[in-house]
Amino acid sequence: MSEKTYDVPAEWAKRAWIDQAKYKDMYARSISDPNAFWAEQAKRIDWMHAPTKIENVSFAPGNISIKWFEDGVLNVAWNCIDRHLHKRANQTAIIWEGDDPSQSRHITYKELHDEVCRMANILRTRNVKKGDRVTIYLPMIPEAAYAMLACARIGAIHSVVFAGFSPDSLAQRINDCQSKVIITADEGLRGGKKVPLKANVDAALAKADGVDWVVVVKRTGGTVEMNPSRDLWYHDAAKMVTTECPAEHMHAEDPLFILYTSGSTGQPKGVLHTSGGYLVFAAMTHQYVFDYHDGDIYWCTADVGWVTGHSYILYGPLANGATTLMFEGVPNYPDNSRFWNVIDKHKVNIFYTAPTAIRALMQSGDEPVKKTSRASLRLLGSVGEPINPEAWEWYHRVVGDDRCPIVDTWWQTETGGILITPLPGATKLKPGSATQPFFGVVPEIVDADGKVLDGETSGNLCLTRSWPGQMRTVYGDHARFEQTYFSTYKGKYFTGDGCRRDADGYYWITGRVDDVINVSGHRMGTAEVESALVAHEKVSEAAVVGFPHDIKGQGIYAYVTLMAGVEPTEDLRKELVTWVRKEIGPIASPDQIQFAPGLPKTRSGKIMRRILRKIAEDEPGSLGDTSTLADPAVVDDLVKNRQNKK
Numbered sequence: 001m002s003e004k005t006y007d008v009p010a011e012w013a014k015r016a017w018i019d020q021a022k023y024k025d026m027y028a029r030s031i032s033d034p035n036a037f038w039a040e041q042a043k044r045i046d047w048m049h050a051p052t053k054i055e056n057v058s059f060a061p062g063n064i065s066i067k068w069f070e071d072g073v074l075n076v077a078w079n080c081i082d083r084h085l086h087k088r089a090n091q092t093a094i095i096w097e098g099d100d101p102s103q104s105r106h107i108t109y110k111e112l113h114d115e116v117c118r119m120a121n122i123l124r125t126r127n128v129k130k131g132d133r134v135t136i137y138l139p140m141i142p143e144a145a146y147a148m149l150a151c152a153r154i155g156a157i158h159s160v161v162f163a164g165f166s167p168d169s170l171a172q173r174i175n176d177c178q179s180k181v182i183i184t185a186d187e188g189l190r191g192g193k194k195v196p197l198k199a200n201v202d203a204a205l206a207k208a209d210g211v212d213w214v215v216v217v218k219r220t221g222g223t224v225e226m227n228p229s230r231d232l233w234y235h236d237a238a239k240m241v242t243t244e245c246p247a248e249h250m251h252a253e254d255p256l257f258i259l260y261t262s263g264s265t266g267q268p269k270g271v272l273h274t275s276g277g278y279l280v281f282a283a284m285t286h287q288y289v290f291d292y293h294d295g296d297i298y299w300c301t302a303d304v305g306w307v308t309g310h311s312y313i314l315y316g317p318l319a320n321g322a323t324t325l326m327f328e329g330v331p332n333y334p335d336n337s338r339f340w341n342v343i344d345k346h347k348v349n350i351f352y353t354a355p356t357a358i359r360a361l362m363q364s365g366d367e368p369v370k371k372t373s374r375a376s377l378r379l380l381g382s383v384g385e386p387i388n389p390e391a392w393e394w395y396h397r398v399v400g401d402d403r404c405p406i407v408d409t410w411w412q413t414e415t416g417g418i419l420i421t422p423l424p425g426a427t428k429l430k431p432g433s434a435t436q437p438f439f440g441v442v443p444e445i446v447d448a449d450g451k452v453l454d455g456e457t458s459g460n461l462c463l464t465r466s467w468p469g470q471m472r473t474v475y476g477d478h479a480r481f482e483q484t485y486f487s488t489y490k491g492k493y494f495t496g497d498g499c500r501r502d503a504d505g506y507y508w509i510t511g512r513v514d515d516v517i518n519v520s521g522h523r524m525g526t527a528e529v530e531s532a533l534v535a536h537e538k539v540s541e542a543a544v545v546g547f548p549h550d551i552k553g554q555g556i557y558a559y560v561t562l563m564a565g566v567e568p569t570e571d572l573r574k575e576l577v578t579w580v581r582k583e584i585g586p587i588a589s590p591d592q593i594q595f596a597p598g599l600p601k602t603r604s605g606k607i608m609r610r611i612l613r614k615i616a617e618d619e620p621g622s623l624g625d626t627s628t629l630a631d632p633a634v635v636d637d638l639v640k641n642r643q644n645k646k
């Protein structure tokens with residue numbers, strides 16, 4: 001752990017929304033009188049009926065219920081667009097930067113209004129109503145923003161599925177929330193390569209029922225099949241509708257979106273977020289964590305298929321009337337200077353990315369960064385996984401020219417917004433630490449038995465209080481919501497993360513303590529990869545664990561037992577990697593596959609993952625007690641045949 005600290009630069013303490021004294025004062029008030037604190041914060045958005053009831057939350061076993069601002073009435077899209085029009089009609093809302101560096105566009109708030117209304121009217125004319133689910137499977141093009149905001153405008157619940165997911169994964173998500181409509185594109189474009197989105201939707205719909213309409217945006221102009229009774233071109237439909245569409249009156253607790261995320265067991269969960277609390281929290285964290293001021297150009301490099309794209313490309317920034325940059329491409333196309341060239345081209349002031357991107361770019365040295373100016377940059381951010389101090393220092397020194405503070409923001413799909421983070425005008429930085437809790441957030445570190453640990457310590461990270469951006473339920477399965485997050489430690493929310501608190505009260509997230517692995521900042525349930533592997537006809541059993549990976553943070557290590565009589569060959573290894581990519585998507589590709597005649601199991605048949613993790617980490621010396629195994633000899637074979645030895 002790095003012991004270096006970085007003080008708040010004097011000019012930051014002066015100009016930032018929050019300095020140290022203000023952080024202390026506001027944090028204390030957020031804890032001592034949450035109702036007054038959040039009633040005040042609710043005023044940052046416009047309500048059709050202002051809330052009078054603020055927090056109504058129970059974390060009690062058997063009665064998990066989370067409500068914020070419950071008698072308030074609002075429309076999220078109206079807050080992100082219409083309320084800005086009198087002042088910002090001609091201000092750029094979205095800067096779109098294409099995969100091809102010669103393509104970019106500026107979309108003003110007025111244009112955003114018109115396009116969102118068009119999309120909303122297309123949905124309305126297809127009979128989409130308040131509460132209906134719409135699946136969005138789009139690349140990073142402006143229409144993704146229009147589609148999400150159009151749903152919000154008419155009260156439909158969007159479920160964005162990352163465009164890298166396979167037809168099977170898409171079908172599963174369409175089925176789970178019973179979407180009536182899919183919005184997609186002919187093809188996506190990333191790093192010069194085409195992604196067959198419409199063809200994927202066609203394949204998914206062979207396995208999903210109940211979809212009446214597929215709206216297809218033309219992105220590349222590639223050939224696609226159109227089913228005339230189901231599919232319509234967006235550009236044709238858009239000609240038939242007007243640019244006016246009234247915003248639905250929504251209750252604060254009406255659902256805004258579902259976003260599927262991986263957990264330690266079973267299929268991905270539909271994380272449900274609602275309208276009022278989510279928007280207040282996304283807007284507030286965007287303003288304070290990134291110290292957003294009018295006129296700033298802000299860029300978050302995430303994809304709208306992940307929660308970071310929802311809260312910090314779209315909802316938070318637009319609620320604040322910001323200019324937000326949306327990037328279709330990848331960090332290394334056409335070359336490794338792409339991020340920095342985009343920053344110079346659009347004079348980006350605030351840049352928010354993931355440690356995996358930083359580590360990958362760091363590998364090609366300082367030159368691709370240093371040959372760009374980056375003079376516009378003021379603040380850097382990190383999200384998605386722990387950032388190792390070496391990558392932090394490089395980001396600070398080389399990208400930020402020792403001038404820009406870094407906000408290392410810890411949060412989750414479930415939390416809706418940032419919970420543990422520095423505030424750039426208030427918090428001394430320590431490379432690798434997410435530092436301090438945001439307003440209203442009370443972290444607690446507990447041991448395996450749930451005993452609360454005080455002072456300098458490490459253990460499992462829980463949160464004892466609710467905050468307005470918290471997820472409300474698992475879509476269609478409230479029992480699973482309670483089971484997953486509130487049953488390990490009664491009366492508190494369990495994050496699934498391990499955490500250390502140092503002598504200064506700083507928090508250091510150490511990574512997942514459950515069977516979730518974090519590959520390039522993407523959450524992957526080991527159970528999902530295992531079930532994809534065992535679906536292959538030659539596989540009898542599979543166990544998947546994470547292992548340290550220089551760029552991805554964690555890689556996927558799969559132990560595979562083959563059916564009797566099947567030869568373990570190199571070709572089969574490749575076939576299994578391709579199989580998993582096809583079943584789930586490229587982000588789930590195993591980095592290592594080890595053929596294992598047997599897996600270490602207890603006498604009751606439970607796979608001992610602890611042992612498999614140690615072998616994958618190449619630490620056979622610390623396997624611990626193997627005497628409870630049904631057949632301890634399998635371990636020797638596994639150690640001997642480990643892939644990718646140090």
Ligand code: 6R9
Binds near residue numbers: 510
């Ligand atoms: C926003 C997002 C959540 C998991 C989370 C944790 C890891 C995210 C982090 C971090 C250390 C940070 N994580 N930010 N770990 N430091 N700054 O990433 O949501 O995709 O749901 O992942 O990511 O393990 O539990 P999500």
